[in-house]
Amino acid sequence: MAPTGSKAVPVNRPTIKDVARHAKVSLKTVSRVINNELSVREETRERVQRAIDELDYEPDQSARSLRSATSYALGLVYDNPNPYYVISVQNGVLAACRDQGFGLQIHPCDSRVPDLADELRELVRRARLAGLVLAPPMSERMDLIRHLAGHGIRLVRILSAAEDPNDGYPCVYVDDRDAAYDITEHLIQLGHQRIGFLWGGAEHRSSPERFKGYEAALKAYDIPLDKKLVIPGDYSFEDGFRGARRLFALRDRPTAIFGSNDEIAAGVLAAAKANGIDVPYELSIAGFEDSPFSKQSWPALTTAKQATEDIARHAALRLIAELRPSAGAPPPANRGFSPQLVIRDSTARVRIAASS
Amino acid sequence: MAPTGSKAVPVNRPTIKDVARHAKVSLKTVSRVINNELSVREETRERVQRAIDELDYEPDQSARSLRSATSYALGLVYDNPNPYYVISVQNGVLAACRDQGFGLQIHPCDSRVPDLADELRELVRRARLAGLVLAPPMSERMDLIRHLAGHGIRLVRILSAAEDPNDGYPCVYVDDRDAAYDITEHLIQLGHQRIGFLWGGAEHRSSPERFKGYEAALKAYDIPLDKKLVIPGDYSFEDGFRGARRLFALRDRPTAIFGSNDEIAAGVLAAAKANGIDVPYELSIAGFEDSPFSKQSWPALTTAKQATEDIARHAALRLIAELRPSAGAPPPANRGFSPQLVIRDSTARVRIAASS
Numbered sequence: 001m002a003p004t005g006s007k008a009v010p011v012n013r014p015t016i017k018d019v020a021r022h023a024k025v026s027l028k029t030v031s032r033v034i035n036n037e038l039s040v041r042e043e044t045r046e047r048v049q050r051a052i053d054e055l056d057y058e059p060d061q062s063a064r065s066l067r068s069a070t071s072y073a074l075g076l077v078y079d080n081p082n083p084y085y086v087i088s089v090q091n092g093v094l095a096a097c098r099d100q101g102f103g104l105q106i107h108p109c110d111s112r113v114p115d116l117a118d119e120l121r122e123l124v125r126r127a128r129l130a131g132l133v134l135a136p137p138m139s140e141r142m143d144l145i146r147h148l149a150g151h152g153i154r155l156v157r158i159l160s161a162a163e164d165p166n167d168g169y170p171c172v173y174v175d176d177r178d179a180a181y182d183i184t185e186h187l188i189q190l191g192h193q194r195i196g197f198l199w200g201g202a203e204h205r206s207s208p209e210r211f212k213g214y215e216a217a218l219k220a221y222d223i224p225l226d227k228k229l230v231i232p233g234d235y236s237f238e239d240g241f242r243g244a245r246r247l248f249a250l251r252d253r254p255t256a257i258f259g260s261n262d263e264i265a266a267g268v269l270a271a272a273k274a275n276g277i278d279v280p281y282e283l284s285i286a287g288f289e290d291s292p293f294s295k296q297s298w299p300a301l302t303t304a305k306q307a308t309e310d311i312a313r314h315a316a317l318r319l320i321a322e323l324r325p326s327a328g329a330p331p332p333a334n335r336g337f338s339p340q341l342v343i344r345d346s347t348a349r350v351r352i353a354a355s356s
Numbered sequence: 357m358a359p360t361g362s363k364a365v366p367v368n369r370p371t372i373k374d375v376a377r378h379a380k381v382s383l384k385t386v387s388r389v390i391n392n393e394l395s396v397r398e399e400t401r402e403r404v405q406r407a408i409d410e411l412d413y414e415p416d417q418s419a420r421s422l423r424s425a426t427s428y429a430l431g432l433v434y435d436n437p438n439p440y441y442v443i444s445v446q447n448g449v450l451a452a453c454r455d456q457g458f459g460l461q462i463h464p465c466d467s468r469v470p471d472l473a474d475e476l477r478e479l480v481r482r483a484r485l486a487g488l489v490l491a492p493p494m495s496e497r498m499d500l501i502r503h504l505a506g507h508g509i510r511l512v513r514i515l516s517a518a519e520d521p522n523d524g525y526p527c528v529y530v531d532d533r534d535a536a537y538d539i540t541e542h543l544i545q546l547g548h549q550r551i552g553f554l555w556g557g558a559e560h561r562s563s564p565e566r567f568k569g570y571e572a573a574l575k576a577y578d579i580p581l582d583k584k585l586v587i588p589g590d591y592s593f594e595d596g597f598r599g600a601r602r603l604f605a606l607r608d609r610p611t612a613i614f615g616s617n618d619e620i621a622a623g624v625l626a627a628a629k630a631n632g633i634d635v636p637y638e639l640s641i642a643g644f645e646d647s648p649f650s651k652q653s654w655p656a657l658t659t660a661k662q663a664t665e666d667i668a669r670h671a672a673l674r675l676i677a678e679l680r681p682s683a684g685a686p687p688p689a690n691r692g693f694s695p696q697l698v699i700r701d702s703t704a705r706v707r708i709a710a711s712s
Contacts, residue, residue, distance in 0.1 A: 045457075072482055072483065073461065073483060083439045083440050083442075083443040083648070084439050086439075086443060087439040087442060087443060090462065091464070094462070094464065101401075103461050103463075103479070103482065103483040104461060104462060105429065105459050105460060105461050105462075106446065106450070106460060106461075106462055107459075108447070108450065123459070126428055126459065127428065127429060127459040237648070237652050266652055267652075269654075270652055270654055273654040274654075292439070292593070293649070296593050296622055296623075296626055298625075298626055298629040298630075298654075
């Protein structure tokens with residue numbers, strides 16, 4: 001269970017009166033701002049909010065209990081450029097929320113902003129959320145998790161990890177490494193020795209995990225890792241296109257490319273077509289995710305089926321079980337998921353001609 | 357402005373006491389259920405909810421003012437199988453919400469269920485939403501709009517319409533007909549006379565609007581409409597694939613196909629590849645939407661650029677302006693958008709050989 005932590009209360013903790021004095025408004029106005037009433041003028045609202053921020057005022061116990069009384073909604077926090085992934089996560093969390101009588105607020109954010117912790121605390125406060133479902137990469141920043149939990153915010157994380165981190169904070173975890181191993185092994189077993197690897201965003205833990213799986217499979221088959229075949233980038237079509245172009249320009253170009261997700265693989269496919277390279281007979285391409293694109297492209301993509309919707313649903317159920325424990329039910333537990341290799345038409349046996 | 361209508365209050369309107377008596381629980385328990393407190397057992401919650409439904413109880417004035425005091429969030433209601441469209445609408449609404457200090461709850465629903473109006477009223481009540489942004493096809497059902505507005509629910513609609521409907525309910529509207537005319541005219545000017553048309557879901561008003569544009573362009577160029585070239589279906593890849601296969605099976609098959617959205621056009625493209633038909637030299641394909649797929653496919657799709665994110669942002673701003681009118685600002689107004697023809701590589705001059 002997540003530590004729900006009680007902050008030490010400073011002796012001179014500011015009161016609502018201090019805020020009113022500081023902002024030069026009435027108590028009633030401060031209360032209206034705290035309750036997000038629409039009747040407050042924007043200018044006044046800003047002045048009161050400034051005073052709240054400057055004094056680091058937190059609403060008192062009665063306001064808190066009001067909050068918990070109206071916590072009917074979860075928040076979903078994500079930062080991902082891939083619409084299919086986001087929709088799948090949303091749909092999974094929504095399925096759990098509906099089943100359990102919760103609403104869902106969505107909160108896309110920029111994982112790189114320095115004051116993300118404050119932004120999320122403010123979100124929970126204003127929207128009176130019962131708890132947060134954190135998608136990668138926010139879910140993988142321990143400083144952020146500790147900060148939020150330390151302020152009493154209930155949360156669950158969707159993580160990339162080979163095993164349960166057992167770090168005291170709730171999660172569901174996805175074994176990206178193992179699935180990336182399977183994809184790479186599939187390519188090796190088709191006879192490929194020169195296999196390009198295109199990274200996803202390094203701020204996502206799934207990226208190094210997938211790279212580790214690629215690395216481990218090469219090692220298991222005694223294929224030396226050629227660093228020229230490994231290209232950094234983001235989880236995007238554009239980086240797949242650019243990365244593939246770089247690999248095509250090599251004197252000894254790869255016969256297969258493993259894109260870290262399907263968007264990247266889609267970019268590789270487009271680059272191959274732009275360069276007149278036949279897929280799969282001159283180049284095998286594999287992705288990761290089993291997105292609709294992977295089924296709809298021509299040829300359809302070999303990939304790893306990641307049950308994103310199911311994973312997200314379990315994450316939300318894990319959180320709700322924490323919020324509303326049932327008498328007699330076993331305590332909620334973390335749960336792991338393993339993406340499965342799906343072989344389609346974009347990978348084929350190597351043809352010697354292609355790499356020479 | 358939307359009529360916010362006040363319902364006639366029956367003389368013997370049920371009170372919270374009636375609900376408590378009916379459900380055989382204390383007043384406090386009823387109050388807890390109404391406030392969605394987590395401490396109520398599920399069984400009790402259901403019993404109280406049943407009593408509320410049976411008596412048609414509505415929380416009284418003090419509960420209402422509590423609601424308006426905490427209405428900091430909008431709800432987005434949609435029913436669409438297309439992830440890119442949904443993400444674009446969400447991002448647009450979110451941009452407006454953030455700008456104006458609102459949160460966003462998302463509510464995908466099934467537009468065909470008979471009790472949708474009750475579902476949405478319950479959503480607004482439970483989640484204490486300030487108002488709803490309705491995407492098609494819910495936005496286009498006047499019975500639903502009148503029912504919601506009649507119960508005091510503030511809303512804005514995203515509509516397919518050639519002009520402002522001026523029906524007293526707020527909206528933004530998109531001129532699908534005109535854009536579909538432009539796409540069809542583009543195909544005709546390339547020399548195509550046999551142009552297939554694949555419908556989107558008939559419950560979306562955009563479908564007949566796009567068909568009308570297709571029809572009008574044929575008429576303007578004196579090309580008779582051949583009903584065999586017009587195929588019903590949904591806004592999906594699968595229906596694009598199936599519809600194209602039906603058109604390919606015709607003895608005199610079309611030299612161009614206009615899919616009512618990019619998902620349909622993607623299905624047509626896949627079917628052409630599966631049948632060994634060269635795009636664009638044997639078959640021109642056009643979509644509608646300017647989705648990421650339309651840029652990433654090979655060849656890239658000719659389409660109509662629909663500024664979905666911007667349209668949705670304006671819809672949310674339109675609603676917020678109703679909720680929080682600024683002193684001195686002009687009254688909020690409906691606004692129209694026109695998708696623009698984008699010519700890419702999937703359409704080309706007709707080659708006589710293809711249709712023979």
